[in-house]
Amino acid sequence: MKKYKKGDEVSYTLGVFPTIELLKTRPEIVKRVIVHDSIEQNRGYEPIVTLCEQHHIEIEVHNQTINKLSPKGNCFAIAVFDIYEAPVSSLQHVVLVNPMDMGNMGTIMRTMLGFGYKDLVVIRPAVDIYDPKVVRASMGAIFKLNVQYYDSYEDYALEYPQLVKYPFMLDGAKKIQDIECVDDYALIFGNESSGLDSTFSKVGQSVFIPHSQEIDSLNLSMAIGIGLFHFSSGKF
DSSP: OOOOOTTOSEEEOOSHHHHHHHHHHOGGGEEEEEEOTTGGGSTTHHHHHHHHHHTTOOEEEOHHHHHHHOTTSOOOEEEEEEOOOBOOOSSEEEEEESOOOHHHHHHHHHHHHHTTOOEEEEESSOOOTTSHHHHHHTTTGGGGSEEEEESOHHHHHHHOTTSEEEEBOTTOSEEGGGOOOOSSEEEEEOBTTTBSOGGGGGSSOOEEOOOOTTSSOOOHHHHHHHHHHHHTTTOO
16 A cells, blocks of 8 residues: 555545444445554454445455554554545535645534535635545545535536525625525635635625634634534524
8 A cells, every 4th residue: 555645546544433434334435444453452443344244345454554554653444445426416515615724624524414514515726535634534524425526616606506605705795693594505615724715705695704803714614614503503
């Protein structure tokens, strides 16, 4: 095994929990599972063995590979999987324009799943969702989401003209608490450092999340969490 590079045909999980989530959710894309010889002390070992036996997936014990791909020394299992496509399938989207932070991306995926959202649109240039750092940060949530890339926001908007668009901006026209939810919509968020450019003020209904003047803005994953909480009202 070599370390992952963007454009590779396979990637891998890092850790017991995301490995189990992959085996539960998309076993058909798993090529093999590699474990550390000390994994038997981990409570996740038995579920991994059970799932691998159920789906006829090979388990290899190979400390050297584990240490090479996860040098921090706190990884006991790696699942090698084929890169796959999972286009969005509903009419409630989270749209990220040029996201670049791997940790944020993983956290956003896990947050989406927590609020019942499974369709993520990513506008390039953007982080590679199949990088093992993203997979690990998502704690395996990535395998339960549909993620679709577009080369531009315009390409995406042309494909989904029926959705009500809600761009989240610091100078948005309406407070989030004043927005009444509709059935089919897209929640649009910008880059971690620059946000959405001014052209998005003309896209749909721009929204802002009010906060104190002690800070200039919210972290992207925090803003998305607040947005999803508001728009998922009544789901749970």
